[in-house]
Amino acid sequence: MRSIAGFLAGLVFGLGLVVSGMADPAKVLNFLDLFGTWDPSLAFVMGGASVTTYAGYRLTWRRPAPALASRFDVPSARQIDAPLLTGAALFGIGWGIGGFCPGPALTALPMAAPGTLVFVPAMLLGLWLGGRAKTAMERTSGATA
Numbered sequence: 001m002r003s004i005a006g007f008l009a010g011l012v013f014g015l016g017l018v019v020s021g022m023a024d025p026a027k028v029l030n031f032l033d034l035f036g037t038w039d040p041s042l043a044f045v046m047g048g049a050s051v052t053t054y055a056g057y058r059l060t061w062r063r064p065a066p067a068l069a070s071r072f073d074v075p076s077a078r079q080i081d082a083p084l085l086t087g088a089a090l091f092g093i094g095w096g097i098g099g100f101c102p103g104p105a106l107t108a109l110p111m112a113a114p115g116t117l118v119f120v121p122a123m124l125l126g127l128w129l130g131g132r133a134k135t136a137m138e139r140t141s142g143a144t145a
Contacts, residue, residue: 002068014107020045023108025099025115032096094123 021027022045030039065071095101098119100108105123108116 005068013103017104017107022104023111025108025113028095028104029099032099094126 017023020042022042027039027042030037031042060066091101098105098115100116100119100123102123105116105119109120
């Protein structure tokens with residue numbers, strides 16, 4: 001049942017990305033171009049998503065447990081550290097250069113736009129390299145501890 005719910009949630013999310021225009025890198029880049037051909041329409045998409053998320057969290061936290069799990073899986077880390085800031089900066093730089101973030105990039109993949117066909121493999125390579133680097137750093141810090 002969890003797989004079906006996950007699939008349906010992903011489908012709705014993907015459709016939302018396509019309908020909102022976030023799967024179109026030109027629209028995203030125009031949103032980021034404040035002093036050129038600025039397109040503020042994605043601000044409304046993000047605002048709507050923020051309101052929906054706020055309401056959803058308020059309703060969800062009233063429950064003793066999620067509908068399809070025994071407990072909530074909430075990150076425990078609360079500190080702002082170098083890996084978090086580095087990851088956020090890399091995400092923002094990649095979004096600004098490519099016009100994609102991971103969700104919309106995967107949603108746009110079936111359109112086979114040349115930018116998408118370059119971005120998605122580069123993103124997957126970056127995820128793989130980042131995982132390898134993290135594992136190597138954990139081994140190094142574990143060996144010196």
